[in-house]
Amino acid sequence: MKIFKLSLLFILLNSTLALAQKAKIIPEKPKLIVGIVIDQMRYDFLYRYFDKYSNNGFKRLMREGYNCKNNHYHYVPTYTGPGHAAIYTGSAPVINGIAGNNWYDRSAKKSVYCTEDTSVRTVGNNSKAGLMSPRNLLTTTITDQLRLSNFFESKVIGIAIKDRGSILPAGHTANAAYWNDSSTGTWITSSYYMNELPKWVQDYNAKKPSDSYLAQTWNTLFPISEYTESTIDDQPYEGQLSGEAKPVFPHKTPKYDLLLTSPWGNTLTKNFAIAAIQNEKLGKGKVTDFLAVSFSSTDYVGHSFGPYSIETEDTYLRLDKDLAELLSFLDNWIGKENVLVFLTADHGVANVAAFNNDFKIPAGTFDGGKTIKALNAYLIEQLGAGKWIESEINDQIYINREQLKQSGIVYDKVFSTIREFLLKQEAIADVIDLHNLSSAYVPDYFSTMIKNGMNVKRSGDILIQLQPNWMGGSNKGTTHGSSYRYDTHVPLLWYGWKVQAKSSSERTEIKDIAPTIADFLNILEPNGSIGNPIQGIISN
Incomplete structure (x- = not known):
């Protein structure tokens, strides 16, 4: 009997030890933060397409993460440049200086683009698409504060199709910011960050990843009759892709710039983001790294076709698959417990005016x-x-x-x-x-x-x-920029690391994101921040 008890105790101890070895240890701080910005993602897109999303993209973030359901912008104008700046500075144009995608400079008597910088040169090719930097941004970002907190040991990289979607989030002290040159289909940067592209980026561009999408036909992911959340195809108020006679499926994207107004732009971004994580070994060091990635093609598609088009719905359904692949990669790379992900948008979008008129809504x-x-x-x-x-x-x-x-x-x-x-x-x-x-x-x-x-x-x-719902511009497509809820109410999802699976309808604002991350990391918030840490997201 004594031998039996000792044997049983030995088995229990071994089992306990094995379980302990398998238990996932959550670190004090995440090894990697991935900030995801979906350009022009209005809040209702989370739920309007919910039944068609896979289980591993948006639904996974909502199911396993913390959903701030009442999240809004706190200023106007609601454009891409100001949105990305506000997310990462915790501030507003009144302080961070990003007063629009463009603004008028009285002293120079000309319009200024938010990230233009003629003092730098393009790195990656000979075009002018790289004459950009964050110098017009007047405050620090949460990515700057992360780098400052450990005297620049953390790696920070920004990636987006749009230069402003990469540069402003990455901040002043980033290791790199990359954006896509639509004239060549390649990823470039500026001499503000480096004098030549890293070898891995050179090799990546040499494979011409954009070329494989030029011959592809953009058709719907599901039978077009199943897109019941959207209008029928071929609406008179939808824009047309260059070279097409009608705004209908299937669409052709035979030029690099046309890839931007299709789901392929998001897939190219996701692929490059994964390559950056692998080659820069993000999350594998002793300190927290940060990848700021923005998916820009949702904005191009939304502007052209509108938020109730089949094109917009299909773009989100395909983006859902891209997100699922990114999350799966992170699982295998460092594990969910080691990565903190947040997902939000730089602004919402108005319904196409003519769409509203069709349903007797003033516009x-x-x-x-x-x-x-x-x-x-x-x-x-x-x-x-x-x-x-x-x-x-x-x-x-x-x-x-x-x-x-x-x-x-x-x-x-x-x-x-x-x-x-x-x-x-x-x-x-x-x-x-x-x-x-x-x-x-x-x-x-x-x-x-x-x-x-x-x-x-x-x-x-x-x-x-x-x-409300009046807009400047043409009778085709739509835009954003107002203080109305369709432009200010955007998603805010938190996932991974110590994040709880909950949701809250308490009001949060975009300015709260950066100070929340600062609170998680026990670092100083950006110097122009006016937000507050959001409570209840993580378990202590």
Whole structure:
């Protein structure tokens, strides 16, 4: 009996030891953070396509992770550049300076692109697509703070089809930021980061990964009759891909730039992101590394076809498969317990105006260029000859200050004249003096967003606020940029490491993401951060 008991004890000890060896040890800090931004992903896309998603992409993030269901942007304008900057700085255009994808520079008297930098050169080819850097970003990012926290031992890499989707998240101190040159289909960077591409990137480009998609036909993943969440194909308000007679499936993408307006752009991004993790050995070191990846093709497709098109739905169903493959790779690379993933979007999107009209919902398009031209003529008629408007961009008017000095007419008179004229337009809800927000007839909710989004040195003097679901541009396709919920309500999912499988309807804002990560890592938040750590995401 004694021998039997000893044998049993030996077996139990061995079993316990074996189980302990198999138990996954969760580290104090994640070995790798993967920030995923889906360009133009409105919140409802998580649920509208839910039944068609696989179990291993979006559903896995929602099932095994923490879902911040009431997550919003806290400023206007809601564009790609400001969105990526806000996610990673925890700030807003008023502080971080990214006041739009473009803005007007009064001193230089020209439009400025958010990541342009003529002091650098393209690395990877001889095009001008690499004349970019983060120098227009005025604050640090969470990726900068990670690097600073351990005196630059952490590796930080940004990847996106769009340069701004890669550069702004990666921050000022990144090891690298890569984006895709649509003229060559290759991945490039700028001399801000390095003087030549790493050998692995050179070898990757030499294989011409984009070429394999040029001959492919984009058809629906499922039978087209099953896309019941979307309108029927061939709507008169959908845009067309270059070279196509109609906006219908199947689509051809025989040129590099056409790959961007298709699911293939997302797949190319995912493949390159995995290659970067492998070749840079992200997550394999002693400190936390960070990969910031943005999927841009959802935005190109959304602009052209609209959020209720079959093209948009199919793009998300295919992106779901790309995400599933990325998550599976991370499982095998370092394990779920060692990686922290967050997924969000840089802005939402408005329904196509004509789509809304088909269902008796008020909406319309606004010809901004024509209206500003008419406004100029009206100002001359009312105030006298001269160039009263210096520029108009991002629904903002820049008053010509030299004209004010020369004419002796005060700013308030010019503003009231402009407001009187513009309020006669059906599309315009209000005309707001950005120097006197307290006088605006808008709820505090909107005035706070306006205040957060206006940078004193880079924004205009007057904001044109359009009616809900009215937009500038053409009668085909759609856009974003407003303070309305369809542009501000975006997903925020957390997954991996110590993340709990829960959801919350408490309001969170984009500015909270960076300080939340800083809290997880016990590091200083970005220097312009105005957000707060989100509570309840991880188990302690």
